Amino acid sequence: MNEPDDQLRAHFQRQRANEERRAPAFAAMSARARTGAASPRGEHRWPWLAWAAPAAAAIVCAIIFLRPQPAPTHDYSDRIAALIADFDALTFAQNTLPSEFLPAAFSVPL
Amino acid sequence: MTGAQLLAQLEPLHPQAYGWALHCCGGDGHAAEDVLQTAYCRVAEERASFAERSELKTWWLGVVRMVAMEQRRRAFFRMEKLRAWFASGGRINGEDAPSQPAPDDSLSAAITQLPARQRQVLHLVFYQECSVTEAAAAMRISVGSARQHYERAKARLRTLLASHERT
Numbered sequence: 001m002n003e004p005d006d007q008l009r010a011h012f013q014r015q016r017a018n019e020e021r022r023a024p025a026f027a028a029m030s031a032r033a034r035t036g037a038a039s040p041r042g043e044h045r046w047p048w049l050a051w052a053a054p055a056a057a058a059i060v061c062a063i064i065f066l067r068p069q070p071a072p073t074h075d076y077s078d079r080i081a082a083l084i085a086d087f088d089a090l091t092f093a094q095n096t097l098p099s100e101f102l103p104a105a106f107s108v109p110l
Numbered sequence: 111m112t113g114a115q116l117l118a119q120l121e122p123l124h125p126q127a128y129g130w131a132l133h134c135c136g137g138d139g140h141a142a143e144d145v146l147q148t149a150y151c152r153v154a155e156e157r158a159s160f161a162e163r164s165e166l167k168t169w170w171l172g173v174v175r176m177v178a179m180e181q182r183r184r185a186f187f188r189m190e191k192l193r194a195w196f197a198s199g200g201r202i203n204g205e206d207a208p209s210q211p212a213p214d215d216s217l218s219a220a221i222t223q224l225p226a227r228q229r230q231v232l233h234l235v236f237y238q239e240c241s242v243t244e245a246a247a248a249m250r251i252s253v254g255s256a257r258q259h260y261e262r263a264k265a266r267l268r269t270l271l272a273s274h275e276r277t
Contacts, residue, residue, distance in 0.1 A: 022139065026124040029147055030117045030150055032147060
């Protein structure tokens with residue numbers, strides 16, 4: 001088996017000749033580069049996206065956080081006040097806590 | 111050196127840079143054009159500046175390689191979905207899926223079986239006519255690593271070609 005250098009050189013030179021024929025024109029590419037066009041198709045693919053995406057995000061945030069909050073439709077303050085007034089801490093403790101956690105006075109039924 | 115001056119200096123390297131971009135993009139001409147255009151933009155905007163620490167050619171091939179890697183990273187998931195779609199029988203306007211050019215001989219077939227780094231070093235040495243040292247600079251690896259890739263690539267090619275001749 002011969003050293004593959006010559007074969008490789010011939011192969012890559014053939015490939016190079018083929019590809020150099022297909023290379024796009026430098027003048028057009030450098031002219032586009034000077035105008036900042038990042039795509040060979042002549043311009044940024046979605047130039048509007050640079051400002052449209054942040055603007056859309058800002059609008060969505062504004063809608064979510066700044067929309068007027070609806071006024072409460074029910075007033076539960078009376079019911080809450082009644083519950084607080086009826087709350088019997090001693091009965092609640094006797095019913096819910098195991099007796100060993102209660103002070104001695106609490107474990108004796110009143 | 112301004113971007114415009116650097117662009118003017120890159121003109122003679124344009125065909126080789128395109129060939130390298132094609133290699134870095136796996137033979138995809140459109141992707142190679144995108145990569146090269148983005149690389150030229152970086153130069154024009156002076157985001158890629160030549161510090162004259164190496165040859166202009168090796169620096170430029172390194173820039174093209176980095177841009178190609180960035181684009182490949184960005185396009186990976188998109189391409190995976192596209193491949194899955196083509197695999198499931200998807201067609202665009204009745205066209206078949208784009209395919210790699212079929213290897214024309216046993217050498218081409220053997221080269222496609224090499225790992226990416228080994229293919230890159232062979233391309234730089236035999237296509238771009240760089241020395242192994244220049245190839246190492248373009249690939250941003252040490253000269254020792256480049257030399258190892260180069261030797262291993264040739265050894266593997268010998269094995270592959272010998273086995274092909276036997277069959």
